[in-house]
Amino acid sequence: MAPAIELIGITKRFPGVIANDNINLTVEEGEVHAICGENGAGKSTLMKILYGMQPADEGVMKVFGEEVTFGSPNDAIDRGIGMVHQHLMLADQMSVIENVILGSEPTKGGGIIDFDAAKAHLAEVGSAYGLTVDPDDMIDTLEIGERQRVEIIKVLYRGAKVLILDEPTAVLVPQEVEELFNNLRELKADGATIIFIDHKLQEVLEISDSITVIRRGKTIATVKASDVTAGDLAELMVGEELPSPATGDSTVTTDVALEVNGLTVLDDDERAVVDDVSLKVHRGEILGIAGIEGNGQSELINAIVGTWSANSGNVRMAGKDITTASVRDRREAGLGYVPQDRHREGLLLDAPLWENAALGHQTGAPYSKGFWIDRASSRDHTGTIRSEFDVRSPNVDVSARALSGGNQQKLIIGREMTAHPDVLIAAHPTRGIDVGAQADVWNQIRAARAEGLATLLISADLDELIGLSDTIVVMYHGKLVATLDPSEIDPRTLGSYMTGAALSDASATDPGPSELSGDPS
Amino acid sequence: MTWLTNLPAWARWAGAAALGMLLLTIVQSVSGTELLTEEGTAQAMVRWSIPILLAGLGGLYSERAGIVNIGLEGMMILGTWFGAWGALNWGPWGGLLAGLVGGALGGLLHAIATVSFGVDQIISGVAINILAPGLTRYLSERVFSGEAGGSVSQSPRVDGFDSFTVPGLADGLGTIRDQDIFWISDMAGFARGLVAEMSFFTLFGLLMVPLSGWLLWKTKVGLRLRICGENPIAGESLGVNIYGHKYLGVIISGALSGLAGAFIVLELAGLYRGGQTTGRGFIGLAALVFGNWRAIGVLAGSLLFSYPFGLSLVDFNAESSGEATRAVLLVIAIALVGVAVWAFRANKRNDVILAGLIAAIALIWYLSTDTAASWLPNTMPYALVLIVLFFASQRLRGPRTAGLPYRKGET
Numbered sequence: 001m002a003p004a005i006e007l008i009g010i011t012k013r014f015p016g017v018i019a020n021d022n023i024n025l026t027v028e029e030g031e032v033h034a035i036c037g038e039n040g041a042g043k044s045t046l047m048k049i050l051y052g053m054q055p056a057d058e059g060v061m062k063v064f065g066e067e068v069t070f071g072s073p074n075d076a077i078d079r080g081i082g083m084v085h086q087h088l089m090l091a092d093q094m095s096v097i098e099n100v101i102l103g104s105e106p107t108k109g110g111g112i113i114d115f116d117a118a119k120a121h122l123a124e125v126g127s128a129y130g131l132t133v134d135p136d137d138m139i140d141t142l143e144i145g146e147r148q149r150v151e152i153i154k155v156l157y158r159g160a161k162v163l164i165l166d167e168p169t170a171v172l173v174p175q176e177v178e179e180l181f182n183n184l185r186e187l188k189a190d191g192a193t194i195i196f197i198d199h200k201l202q203e204v205l206e207i208s209d210s211i212t213v214i215r216r217g218k219t220i221a222t223v224k225a226s227d228v229t230a231g232d233l234a235e236l237m238v239g240e241e242l243p244s245p246a247t248g249d250s251t252v253t254t255d256v257a258l259e260v261n262g263l264t265v266l267d268d269d270e271r272a273v274v275d276d277v278s279l280k281v282h283r284g285e286i287l288g289i290a291g292i293e294g295n296g297q298s299e300l301i302n303a304i305v306g307t308w309s310a311n312s313g314n315v316r317m318a319g320k321d322i323t324t325a326s327v328r329d330r331r332e333a334g335l336g337y338v339p340q341d342r343h344r345e346g347l348l349l350d351a352p353l354w355e356n357a358a359l360g361h362q363t364g365a366p367y368s369k370g371f372w373i374d375r376a377s378s379r380d381h382t383g384t385i386r387s388e389f390d391v392r393s394p395n396v397d398v399s400a401r402a403l404s405g406g407n408q409q410k411l412i413i414g415r416e417m418t419a420h421p422d423v424l425i426a427a428h429p430t431r432g433i434d435v436g437a438q439a440d441v442w443n444q445i446r447a448a449r450a451e452g453l454a455t456l457l458i459s460a461d462l463d464e465l466i467g468l469s470d471t472i473v474v475m476y477h478g479k480l481v482a483t484l485d486p487s488e489i490d491p492r493t494l495g496s497y498m499t500g501a502a503l504s505d506a507s508a509t510d511p512g513p514s515e516l517s518g519d520p521s
Numbered sequence: 522m523t524w525l526t527n528l529p530a531w532a533r534w535a536g537a538a539a540l541g542m543l544l545l546t547i548v549q550s551v552s553g554t555e556l557l558t559e560e561g562t563a564q565a566m567v568r569w570s571i572p573i574l575l576a577g578l579g580g581l582y583s584e585r586a587g588i589v590n591i592g593l594e595g596m597m598i599l600g601t602w603f604g605a606w607g608a609l610n611w612g613p614w615g616g617l618l619a620g621l622v623g624g625a626l627g628g629l630l631h632a633i634a635t636v637s638f639g640v641d642q643i644i645s646g647v648a649i650n651i652l653a654p655g656l657t658r659y660l661s662e663r664v665f666s667g668e669a670g671g672s673v674s675q676s677p678r679v680d681g682f683d684s685f686t687v688p689g690l691a692d693g694l695g696t697i698r699d700q701d702i703f704w705i706s707d708m709a710g711f712a713r714g715l716v717a718e719m720s721f722f723t724l725f726g727l728l729m730v731p732l733s734g735w736l737l738w739k740t741k742v743g744l745r746l747r748i749c750g751e752n753p754i755a756g757e758s759l760g761v762n763i764y765g766h767k768y769l770g771v772i773i774s775g776a777l778s779g780l781a782g783a784f785i786v787l788e789l790a791g792l793y794r795g796g797q798t799t800g801r802g803f804i805g806l807a808a809l810v811f812g813n814w815r816a817i818g819v820l821a822g823s824l825l826f827s828y829p830f831g832l833s834l835v836d837f838n839a840e841s842s843g844e845a846t847r848a849v850l851l852v853i854a855i856a857l858v859g860v861a862v863w864a865f866r867a868n869k870r871n872d873v874i875l876a877g878l879i880a881a882i883a884l885i886w887y888l889s890t891d892t893a894a895s896w897l898p899n900t901m902p903y904a905l906v907l908i909v910l911f912f913a914s915q916r917l918r919g920p921r922t923a924g925l926p927y928r929k930g931e932t
C-alpha cells in the first residue's frame with residue numbers, strides 16, 4: 001500500500017534563507033505522524049507547501065502514491081488533505097454551520113443554501129468521528145477547545161483523509177489537550193491520517209506513532225515514538241554545538257537592580273501567560289531567560305518595560321516600585337530596552353538615523369533642550385554612536401532602512417547603551433544578524449556588564465544564552481521552572497528543559513528543590 | 522427577558538413599533554394635535570424614508586463585504602443625475618435603471634480603489650463624494666442646459682411612477698380607523714397610510730428589504746460575501762474568491778445608492794437639481810448602524826429617522842404651524858426617560874445622566890412653546906440619529922473586518 005503522503009527532496013528558498021532544504025517525509029496511512037523542530041526550523045513552511053498555500057521550489061509530492069502539484073488549498077482539499085491552522089480560521093460572529101459549510105455549501109439550486117442537508121451531513125460526520133457540536137451556536141460563544149473542534153469538523157466535512165494540525169495544543173489548557181488527543185485517537189481509529197506539528201516533546205511522544213525531526217530546514221531523522229525518549233528527541237531537535245561567547249570572570253554584585261515579584265499577566269482569554277514569575281537581576285549580572293518562544297517571555301518583558309500592564313505582582317528598579325509607572329518614566333529611571341523585533345518596535349525605518357537615535361531619549365539631553373529637539377546636538381551624538389558602536393553608514397542622515405540588519409541592531413544597542421541605563425532588557429539582541437555584528441553586540445553587552453549594568457537577556461540562541469549569562473532561568477508555560485548554572489550545562493540539556501522534557505526526567509532522577517524554584521537569587 | 526431575545530427580528534421590531542404608536546397616541550391626546558398618527562404623516566414618512574432605506578441597504582452590502590462605504594452620498598448624487606437623464610429619455614423605468622447603473626459605476630470606482638489598490642476606504646469614499654457633484658454639474662451643462670427648463674444645476678421636469686392603493690387591506694384598515702378606538706384606530710389609520718396611494722417605486726424599495734435579508738443570509742453568494750466582512754483570511758483558506766465578492770458587495774452598494782438618487786428625482790422632486798440629496802447617504806449609514814447591520818433593522822432606522830420630516834410636511838401648512846412637531850418633543854422626552862430608567866437598572870451612570878439631561882431639555886422646550894420653529898423638523902432627523910446612536914451603539918456589532926485593508930496571501 002502506498003503511503004498517504006510522500007515528500008521527496010522538497011526545497012523552498014526565501015530571499016536570504018533556505019526554509020526547507022531537501023526535505024524527505026513519508027507518512028503512512030492511518031498513523032499519527034509528528035513533525036518536531038524548534039521555531040524557525042521550517043515545519044510551518046513545509047506544511048504550507050503540502051497544503052498548497054506556497055509552491056515548493058524543488059521536490060516531488062505524492063498523495064496516496066500519485067504525484068501531485070498544488071496551486072491552491074482547494075487542490076489539496078480535493079486530494080483529501082485538510083489543515084487546522086494554529087490561528088483558528090473562524091468567523092466569530094457566524095454560526096458553526098455557516099463556518100463549516102463556507103466554500104462548499106450544499107444548495108437547493110439557484111444558489112440557495114440547503115441548511116437542512118448541511119446539518120444532516122454535519123451530524124453524519126460528527127457521529128462518524130465522535131465529534132459533537134451544535135450547528136446553530138455562534139462561534140464567539142464557544143470555548144477555545146470547542147472552536148478547535150469546529151475547525152477539525154470543518155476539515156472532515158470536506159472529506160479530508162489526511163489532517164494537518166499546526167501546533168494545535170499551543171492555545172489549549174491541559175484538560176483541553178487531553179480532550180483533543182482523545183478526539184485524535186478516535187479519528188485515527190476511524191482511518192484518518194494525522195500530521196501533527198509540535199515542539200512539546202511530552203505531547204508528541206504521547207500522541208504520535210512516528211516522529212520526524214526537522215532542524216534548520218533539514219530532516220534530521222524519522223523515528224518510532226516507541227523507540228525514543230524525550231531526551232533523545234531534544235538532542236535531535238537542538239543539535240550539539242559548542243558555546244562560544246564566554247563572559248569571563250563574574251562581575252555579579254549583591255545590589256539588586258531589577259526585581260520582579262509574583263508577576264502575573266493575563267491574555268485576552270484571561271489565561272495566565274506569565275504566571276507568578278519572580279526574579280532578581282543584580283548589578284553586573286546577566287540573567288538569561290531560556291524558553292521556546294510563546295512560553296510567556298514576550299509578555300514578561302512587555303510587562304517589565306511597561307507596554308503591557310501586569311495583572312498582579314510588582315516590578316522594582318533599585319528598590320523603587322515601577323509596576324504602574326509609564327514607559328517613559330521607566331526609561332527615564334534608567335531602563336534600557338533592545339526589542340525583539342527591531343523593525344516593528346525598535347526603529348522608524350524611514351526616519352534618519354539621528355531621529356532613530358533620539359527615540360526613547362527625546363525628552364532630555366543631548367537630544368532636546370526644553371521643548372525643542374536639539375538637531376545639532378542630536379546629530380553630533382548620533383555621530384558618536386556611529387563611531388563608537390561601529391554603525392556602518394555614510395552619515396547620520398540616511399534612513400534606518402538603508403542599513404543592514406547588523407548595523408541597525410548596533411544603532412539600537414548604541415542608542416540604549418549611551419544613555420547609560422542601570423537595567424537593560426535585551427530580547428534576541430543578535431537575531432538575524434551576521435557573525436561579525438553578533439560579536440560586536442556581545443562585546444558591548446559584556447563591557448556594560450563589567451561597568452555594573454544589570455541585563456535581562458532573552459534569546460533563542462542557546463549558545464548565546466549559555467555563553468553570556470551568569471545565571472539561566474527556564475520559562476515554560478508562563479512559569480519559571482528551573483534555575484541553571486551556565487557553566488554546568490550544555491545546549492542539549494538546556495533544550496530538554498525548554499521543551500519540558502527534562503522537567504519530568506529531572507524530578508524523577510535529580511529533583512533538587514532549589515533548582516526548581518522560580519527565584520534565581 | 523429571554524423570551525424577548527428569542528423572538529424573531531421582525532416580531533421584535535413590530536412590537537417596538539406598536540409601543541411607539543402607543544406613545545404617540547398618548548402624547549397626541551394630551552397635546553391637542555391629531556397629526557402624529559395621521560394617515561398623511563405615515564404616507565409622507567414612507568415616501569421620504571425610501572432614499573434613506575436604499576442607501577442604508579447599500580451600506581449593508583458594502584460593509585458586510587468588509588468595505589466601509591462613506592461614498593453612498595456621492596453614488597446617490599450620480600443616481601439623481603442618471604435617473605433624471607434616463608427618465609427624460611425612456612420614462613420612469615428608464616430613470617430607475619439609469620440611476621441604478623450610474624450608482625453602480627460609482628460603486629465600481631470605490632471597489633477598484635479600495636479592493637484592488639488598497640486605498641484607504643474613508644479617503645476613497647470622501648473622494649467620490651467630492652467627485653460626484655462636480656461630475657454631475659459638468660454633465661448637466663453638456664446635456665440639460667440646452668433643453669427647456671434645464672440648466673447647469675437642474676434638469677427639465679420628469680414624470681414619476683403611477684401610484685396604487687392596496688385594495689381590500691386599505692378599506693379594512695380604513696374601517697378600523699373610523700371606529701375611533703384608542704390606540705387601535707390610530708394604528709390602523711397610520712398603517713393605512715403605508716398601503717394607500719403607494720408608488721411602484723416605493724413598493725420596489727420596500728421589497729429590497731426582505732430580498733436583501735434573504736440574499737445575504739440564505740444564499741451561497743450571501744454567505745461568501747459576509748465572510749469577506751468577518752474573516753476574509755478564513756474565507757481565502759477555504760477557496761472563497763474574496764476580491765470578487767468584495768467587488769460584488771460594493772457594486773451592489775453603489776447600485777442601491779443610485780436607486781435612492783433616482784427615487785429622489787422621480788418621486789420626491791420631479792427633477793434633478795444639484796445638491797438635492799442633502800446628506801441622505803450619511804443618514805442611510807446611520808440607519809445601517811442603528812439597524813445593527815441587518816436589513817430589517819435598516820428599514821426600522823430609515824422609518825424612524827424620516828418620521829419627523831414626514832410629519833413636518835403635514836404639520837407646516839395653512840391650518841397647522843408646528844403644533845404636532847412640538848408634540849414630538851414630548852415624545853422624545855418620554856422615550857428618553859424610558860432610556861434613563863433602563864440605563865439606571867443596567868447601572869450605566871453616564872447614560873442615565875445624558876438621557877435625563879436631553880429629556881429635560883426636550884420637556885422644557887415643549888412646555889415653553891406653543892408651536893415648533895420651522896427649522897426644527899429639518900434638524901430633527903440628524904439630532905435623532907445622534908441621540909439614538911449615543912445609546913444604541915454600545916451593543917451594536919458590525920462586521921469584524923469592515924474598514925480594514927485586505928491583501929490576498931497576507932496573514
